[in-house]
Amino acid sequence: xxxxxxxxxxxxxxxxxxxxxxxxxxxxxxxxxxxxxxxxxxxxxxxxxxxxxxxxxxxxxxxxxxxxxxxxxxxxxxxxxxxxxxxxxxxxxxxxxxxxxxxxxxxxxxxxxxxxxxxxxxxxxxxxxxxxxxxxxxxxxxxxxxxxxxxxxxxxxxxxxxxx
Numbered sequence: 243x244x245x246x247x248x249x250x251x252x253x254x255x256x257x258x259x260x261x262x263x264x265x266x267x268x269x270x271x272x273x274x275x276x277x278x279x280x281x282x283x284x285x286x287x288x289x290x291x292x293x294x295x296x297x298x299x300x301x302x303x304x305x306x307x308x309x310x311x312x313x314x315x316x317x318x319x320x321x322x323x324x325x326x327x328x329x330x331x332x333x334x335x336x337x338x339x340x341x342x343x344x345x346x347x348x349x350x351x352x353x354x355x356x357x358x359x360x361x362x363x364x365x366x367x368x369x370x371x372x373x374x375x376x377x378x379x380x381x382x383x384x385x386x387x388x389x390x391x392x393x394x395x396x397x398x399x400x401x402x403x404x405x406x
Contacts, residue, residue: 245384247338247364247395248288248349249357250309250377252302253277265327269304276375277305281312283401284349284377291315293345295337297326297352305375306351326352331359341387349377364390365397377401 254273258264269277284291294315296306303322310317325333334356341348350357358371364380372378378400383393 243346243383243385245345245382245387246288246347246398247380247382248284248291248347248377249361249372249380250280250305250349250351251354251357251372251374252297252299252305252351253280253308253375255301255374265299268300273301273374274304274308277308278312280305280375280377280401281309284309285312285314287399288347288379291347291349293341293348294320295326295348295350296320296322297329298322298324299327299353302326302351302353306349309349309351326350328353329356331356331363334360335363335391338390339388343386345387361397364395366394367397369397375401 253276254270255267256270258267291313294306294310296302306320307317310320323337325337354371361369361378379398380395381398382395
């Protein structure tokens with residue numbers, strides 16, 4: 243059975259002000275526009291998603307909610323997992339391995355460098371660091387999400403041009 247993992251980096255954020263924790267950074271107006279454009283691109287290319295996972299950091303949550311609105315995905319159903327904040331690829335794989343098997347298309351909104359490393363590991367390709375609001379799709383031949391670490395997927399497409 244084929245499953246699709248969509249990996250998205252949060253959109254553009256404000257630079258941190260002195261003593262502001264990294265976690266608290268929010269999207270700029272341009273970042274919100276980027277997130278909406280990414281949502282539009284996802285709607286045109288993937289139609290719907292079954293599960294949306296997001297880091298709880300404001301910049302990732304704002305990105306996830308903007309995309310959810312474009313995909314007609316109920317924002318109340320977004321799963322905010324604290325372990326996604328600045329997670330390494332091994333942590334991301336562990337989280338994905340616990341997804342329900344009925345989820346066929348999953349969107350993950352997170353942070354570099356972990357999400358880019360995850361995409362590289364899952365495809366075996368040298369992928370450039372995801373820029374703000376970039377998303378890519380990976381087709382994975384999985385019966386169950388728990389087998390994600392055993393397979394290499396195929397890079398489907400991406401919206402790298404959205405970073406402007």
